[in-house]
Amino acid sequence: MVKIVDVMNVMDKIAPRKLAEQWDNPGLLVGSPDNAVRRILVALDATDRVVDKAVDFGADLIVTHHPMIFKPLKHIRTDLPEGAKIQKLIKHDISVFAAHTNLDSAVGGVNDILAEIIGLTEIRPLLSTPDDTPTLGRIGYLKEETDIDKFSKFVKEKLKADYIRIIKGDNRKIKKVALCGGSGAEFISRADFLGADAYITGDVRYHDGEHAQALGIHIIDAGHFATEYPVVKALASIMRNEIALKDIEIIEDTEGRDVFTVV
Ligand SMILES: [Zn+2]
Structure with missing residues (x-):
């Protein structure tokens, strides 16, 4: 059985944590290294849409570029977007891992x-x-x-x-x-x-x-989005090669869109 910690070790080969900038917050942000993993969703951000996609896919882990938790949390209020998202992730036993500036530099x-x-x-x-x-x-x-x-x-x-x-x-x-x-x-x-x-x-x-x-x-x-979005597909593909284990399924988010609309 593959555990989150095994994926974390693979991620440290792909994007060594020591390459992260001082101010950054990469790594396992939600969940436990002991949790089992069968399905992984790779995305740029753990947005509500991505979290819903992970739930539909039955993902145990979301790997993103941008850390979902960046500034220290003062509360986990489930009536507000961030708290509700964390609640949903925990309820569905979905962990979240980020490789941010370490993946930029890697x-x-x-x-x-x-x-x-x-x-x-x-x-x-x-x-x-x-x-x-x-x-x-x-x-x-x-x-x-x-x-x-x-x-x-x-x-x-x-x-x-x-x-x-x-x-x-x-x-x-x-x-x-x-x-x-x-x-x-x-x-x-x-x-x-x-x-x-x-x-x-x-x-x-x-x-x-x-x-x-x-x-x-x-x-x-x-644009911030267009210059980074290509990494999602590339990272999923590198992870598939590195985590060459039968029972693991890795998909990438293909529906990411820029937050800006230009008129
Ligand atoms: Zn970015």
Whole structure:
């Protein structure tokens, strides 16, 4: 019988917990390592829809990218959305595990998948540590030089994004590209420092854009959702290979949608 702890050990190989940022809250968030597992649902977020899907599927475990519990809880009020969700999970004996910034940094994680989709070569981490531990973001080269108009359309298509926002820098062509899935505006200066012509991320704010224009680097804000959603399918597939046990069934959520609708 496979237990949650066995899956946790596999997850630590895929996205070592030691790669997580200090402020993060990855790991087992609901449930017990002793619980048995037969069915796993992989999703970006443990939303109400995903929890309902897990109940329908008969999942024992939901593995997500974003930690369902992030800030310390002050109460578990079952008349409010978060408490009701925790109640439903416990009632159905469903555990929840998250691999967040550790999955961003991990080899084959969020940022490597994004770099692969964009077709970068000579991929290196955007941020480096003295001991060569993989960290957040990636930087690499496009096979052919392009311009911001063509490149932004290409990124939108590749990520199947509903929308993207562009901050045009100076009139440079694009060959060297940096990226950070999710919310990576804080690394605009780093991307520029390493000579990136364009930087792909999400959650870019007005003043981040002004800063980028002053530096001359192009920014493609492809959205927090679209830059991370590809990891769901990839993670489920890696988990299927790693947890090569007969009685375990792993499915991925394919109905995730961006919270934003653009009109
Ligand atoms: Zn994210």
